[in-house]
Amino acid sequence: MRKFTLPLAIMLAVVVVFALLMNANDGAAPAKFESQDDHAATHTMGDPIVRDVVVSTGAGVHIDPASLPAPGAINEWAEIRTVETASTDEQTRVRITYQVFYGVRGPETAELPPLRLRFEGDGGSPDVEAPALPVSVMPLIPPGIPDEKVAIRALRPAEPRTYSPYPQWLALGLGAFGAGLVYLMWMRGLLPPFAGPLPFRRASRELQRLANQPSPGRAACLVLHRALNETAGEAVFASGLEAFLDRHPEFGRLRGTLVEFFASSRRLFFEDGSDGEAYALCLKLARQARRLERRTS
């Protein structure tokens, strides 16, 4: 009795597994060829032909990329250029772009070969075949012209190289260079038409004009006071010198000369002092300040 039990159990197991597998296959939604676009157009040498094949699929079924045709020649007269796929849950669209290299002397009909696509998924699906696609091909050279009378098209000439974008870059570079240069010159007061009021520069010029006067000390002091006031935006007195230097530290190194200038000015105007070295001091101070002053706005 036991002798028969083991083989029977094995047979039963095989039957059960087979039934389960069959069940699994029944459950899978198979892929099914749905449509491909119709090619009513007539093609000529070199034309691309786009073939759209639509396959309906169930959920979880997808195309096996290995079953897609590879770009390259498929026969003597056509090549595959690109292969693209787009899938949704219900369908897969395969777009193949062919290119015609068919030399004909009159209208002819040819066929793009059938397309066999493999799908895989839960339980597997059978292969799907899109039928051959007939295409019409027309000649470009009118029929009836003897071969020796056909004039082939001319060679392409060499094309001059375009200068773009270098002229634009040159203009941009020159513009940036010019802008930088003008700004720097403007900052140093080297652009006379736009120099505007650089007080110590103007004071230097005015002081030079005073050089030939008999006692230019007082006038020179006034010129320099005006330049200081203009630079500060307010009247600057000896007591306010430190505040002025705080706001204009570029004149910091002239502190000693400025103190000396204020002392000399006080002597000249309030202590009835003589001109002495006042003019020379003012001129020296104006020249030093001119070198240090910059536009600040």
Next chain:
Amino acid sequence: MVTGVKLREALASGLLLLGLAVAAGSGYRLIVLARENAAIHDPRDVTLDEDTAPEVVFAKAQALDREGDYQEALRLYHTIQNDPVPAFRQRVHYNMGTIYLREAASLWNARGVLEYARVHALVEMAKENLKEALRLNPDDQDARFNLEYAFRITPPPKEKEKANWQGTKSSVFSTLPGIPGGGP
């Protein structure tokens, strides 16, 4: 205040130097381009080397072809057929295909089947190059036309000669040794 002034002065100096560099670089490129365009316009005296611009080589090849030296022209085209610019590559392949086709057509029309082998080789080269030109630009009507013409003048395949192994003493069988008598 001073920091702000110095910063603006530094920025202006930077702008000045940058502008100078850009202007110098583009000016140099413009001079080079002007020289190349002069060479393209009149390539007869151009001496080619590794650094010669592909378009100048193209112009030189064309000048050589015009002077009748189409083989040297094809050799030059071969040196630039792998240029990275597709539009330029397309023109190179078109010209190569058209030169091969022109030579094949003149040979075919002059000598016919007597020059079968050369015509066949030239037409095949013409087809390959014109196909490549069309792969790069399917809208090139001239390449389409010339390729169709190449197909038209493709010589029909020659009939294969029949093997004639029978008969004569000079055939290979007459020299094969026989099986010695008494062998297995």
